[in-house]
Amino acid sequence: MFSTLRLVSSLLLGVAFLMVGVGGLSTILAFRMGEAGLPSTVVGVVTAMYFVGLVLGTGFCHRLITNVGHIRAFAALGSLMSAATLAHALTLDPWLWGTLRFIVGFTTVGMYMCTESWLNEKSSNEIRGQVFSLYQVVLYLAQGVGQFLINIPDQHGMVLYILTSILMSLAIMPVAMTRVSAPELPKPVRFRLGRLWNISPTGMTGSLAAGTAMGAFYGLGALFAQQAGLETHQTAQFMGAVILGGLLLQWPIGKLSDMIDRRLVIIGVSIATAAVCVAIMDKNVHNGSGLLALGALFGGLSFTLYPLAVAYMNDYVEADDLVPASGGLMMAYGIGAALGPVVGAMLMDAVGARGLFLFIGAVVILLAIFIAWRITQRRSLPVEEQGDYQTIQRTSPIVYEMYPESGGDDVDEDPEDDTRC
Known part of the structure; x- marks a missing residue:
């Protein structure tokens, strides 16, 4: 060992x-x-x-x-x-x-x-x-x-x-x-995105929304701070607070999602994230420690959306499909992350620095609305049948081989599919 x-x-x-x-x-x-x-x-x-x-x-x-x-x-x-x-x-x-x-x-x-x-x-x-x-x-x-x-x-x-x-x-x-x-x-490995959508529209939409929001932040967060009038050291503190804050709520939110319907947790986190986005848009908080606290809270909340989506999807797939299906969610996240900075930046050009968090807030509210509708379409899985939440970032498909519930087993699939994970 x-x-x-x-x-x-x-x-x-x-x-x-x-x-x-x-x-x-x-x-x-x-x-x-x-x-x-x-x-x-x-x-x-x-x-x-x-x-x-x-x-x-x-x-x-x-x-x-x-x-x-x-x-x-x-x-x-x-x-x-x-x-x-x-x-x-x-x-x-x-x-x-x-x-x-x-x-x-x-x-x-x-x-x-x-x-x-x-x-x-x-x-x-x-x-x-x-x-x-x-x-x-x-x-x-x-x-x-x-x-x-x-x-x-x-x-x-x-x-x-x-x-x-x-x-x-x-x-x-x-x-x-x-x-x-x-x-x-x-x-x-492959897992057709259409099949993934049929298994878990919530998981796929959650991953896409998380990627859109996080891609916008990673790409434009420093630009927001600069346009909001922050000095260089304040920009560093704000960006650092958000990313390091991403660890703060992983355990309590993950634990809660293991105890109740994960969709309710995703809705709650989405609404709370939107509320924090509104608070960050207030210029009165840009010159004090309040912005750092809000940044850490934003990171703590928003950084759980992707692992929540992965955990929810994993509750509905067979063990042998966990790695390729999770890789499909990674692709959805990546597509969102590529779109997020572009659309968020267009909004910043239109309304100023606050456009970034206006965009992120809108994305997570739309996610909450979609999942609320999905709750009316599908019964929740019994809590005892849910897997465990795991903190995870979008890195490469190999990370899902390390995912504790996967057992580290390889999955042999067609390498030529264009939805390669």
Whole structure:
């Protein structure tokens, strides 16, 4: 067990470096584009390309890892990511930056796949749940820490790109230097989105809405703070408060959803999230600690929507279908995350900074209305038949192999389907 934990700790260290860099870069770029006076819609399109890369990169990266192996693929993807990060310093051109964001998203999902397949392979069933939970905590903490990179002085506009590139390069080391044999990569799996919709419209809609809301926040949160008049350090604090706050309510909300109809919890969380969005739009809270508290509450609530949707869907699928079906929800989340920054930015151009949280609030209210209607169409599952809620982020499909209830079993399906998870 201790040898396993030693291996896992080195991989998690690499993940931490990666997520500090990736999480910080997203905020840095949105902030820089805002400083340059680019329209919000342009910023939204550029930041959305990261999520497009995440969605489209899965199939290619799987083939790459299969053909050249985990270590070579991880090193190649990490090097490409590091180079793309440095290339942002060449010029602030939206077309170039959009392409670079796509590359970073594309390479990120491949590096996730390498790391998660290693974590899954080396985690026995006895400690799989602990490793899964620790992995999720590292993701949250590292992303939160990354938000504070924008506080570092950068007189010539190069330091932050160099620093994030260094962090991404450091992420390669734990994997590149390992002497442990590479794990077997789970085969690509499919789960037709139409079938997934028939099984759980609530799960699929919840994932789509969560992706739309979270994609809008990740892509435009720093721009909102800037347009709202926050200083650089305040922007970092606000973004960090939201992301780190994402851990605060995972356990109590998850526990509650295990005890009652999960749909009621999703409705309650959606309404509460909308209320917090309204409060954040109030300019009177933008200059004090109240905004940080509201940001942490927003993160604590909204970051549970996706795991709630996954948990609800898992209650209705067979054990053998859990991994591919969860991957289908990941695709729905990714589609929403690619659309969210674009639509949210258009609203910001129309009504100002508050347009971001006006958009997110509208998305979660529509989700609550839809699920309220679904309650009238389908009886709730008995509580004793529900599975356990798990904190989870949208990384790569391999993460569901680590999902405690999956048992870590591979699912062999047709790799050519265009809904590859």
